[in-house]
Amino acid sequence: MSLFQLTGFQRDLMYVTAALDRPSGQEIKDRLEEELGVETTHGRLYPNLDTLVNKGFVERGEIDRRTNYYVLSDAGRQALLERREWESRFFELGDE
Incomplete structure (x- = not known):
């Protein structure tokens, strides 16, 4: 599974999760809103976190009893690194 099959919002969730130390969903939501300047509803956040967990990119x-934390899995970290390498190829081409 690669990041190409995810939405941009799901990739953003992965980056924010990676930047924080075992954040709760609320902490991810707060940081995402701070970084993007756009309100994120719980109805959008948690189904997308569930998708990332189900695909093995994030662990919960x-x-x-009421609060979960999230961490990027090894597969998620590897997928972000591969995506970064893929993106950097296009910047390198533009610099020639």
């Missing part, structure tokens, strides 16, 4: 754990 329990902070307490």
Whole structure:
């Protein structure tokens, strides 16, 4: 599975998750809103986090009975690195 099959929003969630230390969904939402300047609803956030968990890019754990934390999985980290390499090829071509 590659990041090419994900939405841009899902990739943004992965980057934000990677930047934080075991964030809750609320912390991911807050950081995403801070970075993008756009409100994110819980109805958009959690189904997309669930998709990332189901695809193996993000792992979910329990902070307490009501709150989960999220971390980028090894597969997610590798997929972001591969995506970065792919994107950088286009910048290199433009510099020639």
